[in-house]
Amino acid sequence: xxxxxxxxxxxxxxxxxxxxxxxxxxxxxxxxxxxxxxxx
Amino acid sequence: xxxxxxxxxxxxxxxxxxxxxxxxxxxxxxxxxxxxxxxxxxxxxxxxxxxxxxxxxxxxxxxxxxxxxxxxxxxxxxxxxxxxxxxxxxxxxxxxxxxxxxxxxxxxxxxxxxxxxxxxxxxxxxxxxxxxxxxxxxxxxxxxxxxxx
Numbered sequence: 001x002x003x004x005x006x007x008x009x010x011x012x013x014x015x016x017x018x019x020x021x022x023x024x025x026x027x028x029x030x031x032x033x034x035x036x037x038x039x040x
Numbered sequence: 041x042x043x044x045x046x047x048x049x050x051x052x053x054x055x056x057x058x059x060x061x062x063x064x065x066x067x068x069x070x071x072x073x074x075x076x077x078x079x080x081x082x083x084x085x086x087x088x089x090x091x092x093x094x095x096x097x098x099x100x101x102x103x104x105x106x107x108x109x110x111x112x113x114x115x116x117x118x119x120x121x122x123x124x125x126x127x128x129x130x131x132x133x134x135x136x137x138x139x140x141x142x143x144x145x146x147x148x149x150x151x152x153x154x155x156x157x158x159x160x161x162x163x164x165x166x167x168x169x170x171x172x173x174x175x176x177x178x179x180x181x182x183x184x185x186x187x188x189x
Contacts, residue, residue, distance in 0.1 A: 003115040004104060005150025010097075012046050013053045013143040 045095065045145055045156075056141035058161065059105025059153050060112045062123065064132040065166065065174045074177045076160075077132065079123075080104075087181045090159050096147045102154030105140055109164075111151040112137065124168040134168015136178060 046052065063085065064077040076085040085091055096102030106112040116123055123135045144156025160182050166175040 004106060004111075004152030004154070007147050007149050007154075009148040010050075011053060011057075011146045011148060012050055013055060013057055013146055015056050015141075015143050016054055
């Protein structure tokens with residue numbers, strides 16, 4: 001890429017929403033069952 | 041981004057800078073997916089990644105983009121087909137014109153920008169071999185995704 005002209009000004013931009021990871025771990029289809037504690 | 045690149049007293053803007061640019065595209069012989077490549081380097085743009093360049097504070101480094109479509113067309117003398125020939129000399133099939141969102145350190149130039157980070161926002165037109173197929177595939181693979189870094 002060429003010919004964008006002379007440099008004029010330096011800036012710093014921070015996106016409103018930072019890019020998120022593309023890999024998303026799917027939520028379990030059914031609630032996770034926690035085994036009941038055995039009586040002592 | 042590395043916040044150590046920010047200088048004392050510098051204003052930080054929230055948002056991104058939109059810019060126009062062109063890429064090369066290529067259909068690999070044994071792959072079904074079109075590849076997107078920078079114009080001046082062999083950097084491949086992936087649908088799943090934000091592109092990070094060498095700091096724009098160094099020389100002419102950074103991801104380049106034009107302020108307007110007129111600036112882009114002025115730069116290529118209004119002749120995208122001339123770029124197609126040059127892209128094909130490097131083994132590619134053609135060029136695609138589109139827009140990017142830029143952020144991080146950005147140097148404003150008279151007709152464009154050099155940025156630290158970028159990702160594609162749109163693909164507007166394409167020129168070269170199987171150009172319509174390239175445009176359709178690039179839109180499908182790049183524009184409905186979240187990006188990671």
